[in-house]
Amino acid sequence: MSRSQYTGFVYECEAKEMVKLTGDWVDVATTAQEVGQYVHSWNAGKQKEFQENHPNMFTKANTLKADYLVANTMIDCLQNDPFAMSYLEGEKERILTAEMYGAPWKIMMNVHSIPSRRMVDLMTTRSIIGKVWDEAVHGYVSFIELAKAPIKAAIYAEVERLAMGRAAEDWSEFMVVAVSKEKYPDKAVFNMTNPTRIAAELATFEANMPRIIALKAGLEAPRRCEKCNYCRSTKVLSQVIQYSVG
Ligand SMILES: [Zn+2]
Structure with missing residues (x-):
């Protein structure tokens, strides 16, 4: 199990999650998603590999095409901020596994800092302060809620705790370093560590896992x-929808 499978x-x-697992369906990344992936490849120190795997984003001279240039601005925005950069220090793209609620789980942390017992998730978003419509809750929510980051924080906290062999509820910090895809990018560091919410999300997993398994x-x-x-x-299609005004 992975976080993306779970939220899917x-x-x-x-139905879509099942065909993704069998390899019969692959979501093609949008331009905005590719911009986010490029910023992640910078954090992971894998820009060269990324360029090779995404030739559509680069010119022959290996510079970003116009549609993707904001990615460089976002990287500069973080790189020029020593406070944000201090949170990106640690082991990059670290994978941990653990058995949780009847299934093997795998997480990949963007940054794992063992000395400070901290996991950091790098998030790219359209706007840090803007609210976005979430059809599932019929309301406007922050990008953090829309991206289900609190659920990710709970899964990561529990898998990391189990993998590191610590006692129940002895969770590490979970932080988010966010940068926006705006022409003049916004940035922020959020502390997502919240034992009450982790416990609530874990109770929901426990209830949801039997059906997923x-x-x-x-x-x-x-x-x-x-x-x-x-x-x-x-x-x-097999039936007509009776249209009524409204
Ligand atoms: Zn569907």
């Missing part, structure tokens, strides 16, 4: 959300 199953679409074992049929790109692409 629980908050997006079971059954789905992955083929014992339950996945539900279609009928809203996502996969459901739209496989939709077969």
